[in-house]
Amino acid sequence: MLSEQELLEGCIRENPRVQEQLYKQYASRMFALCLRYSSSRMEAEDTLHEGFMRVFQSIGRYTSTGSFEGWIKRIMINSCLKKYHANKHMYLKQTNIEDFGQLNEEYHPTGYDKLQVTDLLDMVQKLAPGFRLVFNLYALEGYNHKEIGEMLDISEGTSKSQLSRARQILQKMLGYEKHQTTDV
Template sequence: MCIVEDIVEKCKKRDRKAEEQLYKLFSARMFALCLRYSPSRTEAEDNFQDGFIRVFESIGQYTGKGSFEGWMKRIFINTALEKYRKNQSVQLTEDIPDVVQTETDDEEAYIPENVLIGFIEELPERYKLVFRLYVGEELQHKDIAAMLGISEGTSKSNLARAREILKKRIKEYAER
């Protein structure tokens, strides 16, 4: 049995030391995940705490199939998305027609990672969420739509618009 599996089994028995070990083992990665899916550091901290509470409350449901970290990530992402939906003031359930993608320029330019991350951070929240779920977590539009409470068409449209905005920002950056 590997270390993580051993810790998980002890956590299922409510072993406080094992819970502390699990927290120490995954806290940095889960907090980084919360930062990506939260509009502010304060909300990321709340989602981080809520995520770990949910992990410990539902750890008995983890069957050992698939990676434990993947199971945890899903809980943390769902925690952030549920809060997002709850706080959402704009109705996102309407279908928005898909945007036709334009061809990319043949020119390649180097863009520092921190600049690209900054461009992603500047996206409108709904575009940023869909972009991160599709590109970062490799989820399908069907799953994204279910998580965010929107239609698949809206998910596709939000991704296309995020890509358009990023493409424009990258082009502007490259032309400097």
């Protein structure tokens, strides 16, 4: 396996074998990330394609100040955000929050060990695009509401509200109410 430096130098020289090696090395992790940010597998494939194209085209600008994987990850997230901004006008129909009740702050999800990763992914993908992005950026990437607001061009309050709603929906999907009733 090539070192990170060798990968960088090879990709700058546009060596196709090294480009393929870089793709193989990071594709699985990045595809998992794209799946979390997309509503379907096909959309995730498109985002992965666009993201890696941007990686190869702008690899000369990587300054080695942060981790290389972090830089690729950031490009992938930006590709997801770009896709979101481009299709924002299509997302008028948001998920009806009222259908999912109120968020229980004391809720501790347990007993979900048998739940498959694909099930969780499926739940995230079912979220409305805005909710999905905010949830991913806050809960999984660790951005704060101010940063998310700047990324998505929304207010900090909207970010908080969307996160709360995303959690409600996921809680509902996890079957919290049913789970609670059964326990009682």
